[in-house]
Amino acid sequence: MKQAFVLGAGMGERLRPLTEQLPKPLVPVFHRPLITYAFEHLHAVGVDRLVVNTHHLPDAYAQAFPDQRYRGTPIQFRHESPVRLETAGGIANVRDLLGNEPFLVYNGDILTDLPLKPLLTEHREKGNIVTLVLRSHGPSLHIAFDPRRGRVTDIRNKLGTGDEGKYLFTGIYACDPAIHDWITPGKVESVIPIFLNMIREGAKIGAVVIDEGSWWDLGSRTAYLAAHSALNGLYGPAIDPTAQIEDGAVLRGINVxxxxxxIESGAQLEDTIVWPGGRVVRGAQLKRCIVRGSISAAGIVEDADF
Structure with missing residues (x-):
């Protein structure tokens, strides 16, 4: 599978005020945009063409990828305006870019290193229209899946099967071009009703359970901070070599x-993230805070963002 649709149009309400400066998929994770981890994950399994939808702060994408490429891989952007089309609407809106070839869909606000090859194998061998990547543990277990048949049977008991679901939907899935037959172009619609209708009508919607690796939904500040703490050292140095930590600054815990x-002299940080270009002024004491780029943070502050 050579192409992927990466969802970049999310509003990021739960991450405000961070997403007042950048779209959620562009917030920095260990000094680089979150969405680039998706790009590299996909490239590792042979994806050589990326399609990304935009809506909120689209100019930020142009600044992040001025040549519409990431490490040699071309990116085609499709802006959704005046309204965001949600996932299913977004897929329909890029049909012309995806053509008649299968494609992967990848949520732009997740960070994961789970192996993708089992997904590609399952999708190819079972001939599914859609194949979801699931996990058997996590914060939201809402997908009902029959491992013996390899089929998704319900979501949140919406089809009245009596099964509320025991699996986490990771936001990664493989699609055959036939998925377009189930989606109405121009309609603002989540992909979940599409999946439910497919199950109801007996279409082949399968899944593969992949519990290896780590998986994070970075849609909230709590998860964003927790991921940086848990993954410290795995994605490069916590302190960028070009950052200036003045003498007399005190850093405790895990700071990025x-x-x-x-970080000016006399400032104190504990479990805090400072984005590229951010500043913490002399005398500031920050604990579990996030400082955006071009912002100067001051005061004695805990669990807040600048």
């Missing part, structure tokens, strides 16, 4: 300080 950021 981005490129060109400045």
């Amino acid at each position: 300080v981005g490129a060109g950021a400045v």
